[in-house]
Amino acid sequence: MTRRVVVTGLGVISAFGDDTEAFWKDCQAGRAAVAPVPERWHAFATLRSRLWAPLALPDFPAAFSRVECAQHDPVTLLACAAAAKALAGAGLETEVADRRANTLRVPGLDALRTGVFVGTGVGGVNAFMANHTYQVLAATRERCAALREQMGEPELRAEADALLERMAHGPRFNPFVVSMLMPNAPAAYVAIKHGLRGANAACAQACASGTVAVGQAFQAIAHGQVDAALAGGSEYLDDAHGSIFHGFDVCRALVRECDPPAAANRPFDAARSGFLFAQGGAAMLLLESAEHAAARGVEPICELAGFAHSFDAHSMMNPEPRGLAMEAMLRTLLAGAGLTARDVGYLNAHGTGTQSNDACEAQVVQRVFPDGVAVNSTKSLLGHTIGASGAIEAVVTALSLRDQCLHPSLNLSDPIADLDFVTRREARSFDHAISQSLAFGGHNAALLMARAR
Amino acid sequence: MTAGIHRPENIESRVLRVVQDVLALEELPRDLDVSIAAELALDSLDQLSLFMALEDEFGGRIREEDAEQIITLRDVVSYVRDRMSVARVE
Numbered sequence: 377m378t379r380r381v382v383v384t385g386l387g388v389i390s391a392f393g394d395d396t397e398a399f400w401k402d403c404q405a406g407r408a409a410v411a412p413v414p415e416r417w418h419a420f421a422t423l424r425s426r427l428w429a430p431l432a433l434p435d436f437p438a439a440f441s442r443v444e445c446a447q448h449d450p451v452t453l454l455a456c457a458a459a460a461k462a463l464a465g466a467g468l469e470t471e472v473a474d475r476r477a478n479t480l481r482v483p484g485l486d487a488l489r490t491g492v493f494v495g496t497g498v499g500g501v502n503a504f505m506a507n508h509t510y511q512v513l514a515a516t517r518e519r520c521a522a523l524r525e526q527m528g529e530p531e532l533r534a535e536a537d538a539l540l541e542r543m544a545h546g547p548r549f550n551p552f553v554v555s556m557l558m559p560n561a562p563a564a565y566v567a568i569k570h571g572l573r574g575a576n577a578a579c580a581q582a583c584a585s586g587t588v589a590v591g592q593a594f595q596a597i598a599h600g601q602v603d604a605a606l607a608g609g610s611e612y613l614d615d616a617h618g619s620i621f622h623g624f625d626v627c628r629a630l631v632r633e634c635d636p637p638a639a640a641n642r643p644f645d646a647a648r649s650g651f652l653f654a655q656g657g658a659a660m661l662l663l664e665s666a667e668h669a670a671a672r673g674v675e676p677i678c679e680l681a682g683f684a685h686s687f688d689a690h691s692m693m694n695p696e697p698r699g700l701a702m703e704a705m706l707r708t709l710l711a712g713a714g715l716t717a718r719d720v721g722y723l724n725a726h727g728t729g730t731q732s733n734d735a736c737e738a739q740v741v742q743r744v745f746p747d748g749v750a751v752n753s754t755k756s757l758l759g760h761t762i763g764a765s766g767a768i769e770a771v772v773t774a775l776s777l778r779d780q781c782l783h784p785s786l787n788l789s790d791p792i793a794d795l796d797f798v799t800r801r802e803a804r805s806f807d808h809a810i811s812q813s814l815a816f817g818g819h820n821a822a823l824l825m826a827r828a829r
Numbered sequence: 830m831t832a833g834i835h836r837p838e839n840i841e842s843r844v845l846r847v848v849q850d851v852l853a854l855e856e857l858p859r860d861l862d863v864s865i866a867a868e869l870a871l872d873s874l875d876q877l878s879l880f881m882a883l884e885d886e887f888g889g890r891i892r893e894e895d896a897e898q899i900i901t902l903r904d905v906v907s908y909v910r911d912r913m914s915v916a917r918v919e
Contacts, residue, residue: 441850441853442850442851442882443851443878443882446878446881446882446885447878475853476852476853478853547884547885548881548884548890550881551877551881552874552877
């Protein structure tokens, strides 16, 4: 016996800001997030890709205490900020639990029956990089600065100044770095911040992390382990030297054709050249059992009706070309909900813009949905937020079901497959939708959502 | 203009403001002789938080071996006044 699960609150922090409804309007308007990477990065590596999708970082000092800002990686603060939005969106008020710790409680939730599930691809990598940089450079830079003072030639001094600038580092080796970088930090601190003591899990399936987190929360509620859960994903991939970007760039995953910038990010198009790296983002959903939501008198945004996942067992960075495990996952998802492919009107694709992902994903969608399904790629708007992307796309799918409206997939002028791609904002009538994510490593994950009853 | 920022009373009030902020106190602490561990209830991680905030405020460093000698708020103020090398311009 399983219980119905509904979505009652949504929180998104993205390139479009931190307001969920404004985010959704921007998606429907086909707004694109794209900009040149920080100029400074070019001093440290020869980059093939030159574009990214910058994040509209929230005002952390306004939202969190001085101590919280010093002790948490942005990936954790982003998750907390999105969680706060999801709770507020679900009509749940918070009150101060501990003034010094700046923690809260949520009186409308039973803390022991509320879980937290947060996915992240790499966790607190910003904190790791910053502290590693400090350890490697601090003493060396200090010695170099002393040598610079002994230089008489103005030209030498100028060159030394330029090198010292390149050796810039943060003010300290942070004593909290271990708890900042660990990948379970977002899940842990979202729960600490809100005093939630039910099941708690960090999910690390690279680009599918957010989807798996929402899926695990769904299962925990459906099977009665908890009555409600905050679930989603968070990622923050910025660092002073562009090393994280370089990692994705050097393996040829990122957009290579960068002119004009607005046309660079083109999932499912024949001229695609890679994915648009995103600085970061986060999304959290408040999930509840249908009974729990009804008892609170809150109207669901939509129903979360299923979760399935599978694994390619093929390659760490390429999908298995035939997509057999992906196909099996989708068929399992449909069968588990007692549906057929014809019941699904919309599929929010993984749709990264890499050659291998889009080719594989498109042929699987054609096989599983021979009668057609509307397809778009949210990554064509926001770039790829890795561990946050699945959660952000779950939010988009929920809002698409609520409003019976689909956002356009951008730069799709020469589609690689004969699919029902959505290239302009469209009103559609549909009762079920799928959001799927496919990840480095070989993880496939998909959520089935249904229109609220 | 940097003249005046080393004035002892100025440093003391700035230290106390940082303490108030980190501890989320409703008022500035008045008794400088309270123990930060026992009376202000700062465990070792809380003390690290306070020292990091002071480093951010005053721009210097509190060395680990020195931190163990800091017992009271007065010790904190004295350390900042005497040992932290760079004062931020207000």
